[in-house]
Amino acid sequence: KAGVTQTPRYLIKTRGQQVTLSCSPISGHRSVSWYQQTPGQGLQFLFEYFSETQRNKGNFPGRFSGRQFSNSRSEMNVSTLELGDSALYLCASSLGSQGFRHEQFFGPGTRLTVL
């Protein structure tokens, strides 16, 4: 079974631009979560989708948004990029919506650099 895939793996953007990152979960998984990883703030939860519905959202500005499609693939969008948005963005997929029951599988991440 293929793992979680994220595209692109690397991105370089300039301040003010917008970016879209994509995540394809493991086949059969209906839940996708997104995390931002930076040296200063560590791993922080962005949002979580289950069956196309956003179930939970972290403490990030409205410039960060996401969505999930009927095939469970998910995208996240960051508008008006700032230097501080430079980070590794990780996607995780899970069979169900109860994190204490189902293992979450992480993708390799998208490394975003904002210049």
Next chain:
Amino acid sequence: AQSVTQLDSHVSVSEGTPVLLRCNYSSSYSPSLFWYVQHPNKGLQLLLKYTSAATLVKGINGFEAEFKKSETSFHLTKPSAHMSDAAEYFCVVSEGYGGATNKLIFGTGTLLAVQP
């Protein structure tokens, strides 16, 4: 609110010696706890998880962790370190026990170095 605290940001051991990575948790109810590992430029891999079954949890690659409610701890151990264990390790708690959420709360990480 749930939280985890990793007590050491860096740990260095010699190959073949035991590994101990320390984690304390804070939770208003019985938590679900995990240890994840991240190798350089890679995603996160689940080592083991505790979900209120046996308090001694065995994971992959010889790692294990013991849930101690009286000490609010969930330390990760391995009897004998291998060079390939060098990585960053994260102690993690699931936010919603019994609830419908996959939100994970990560500790700050412990970077494990293994010396030959």
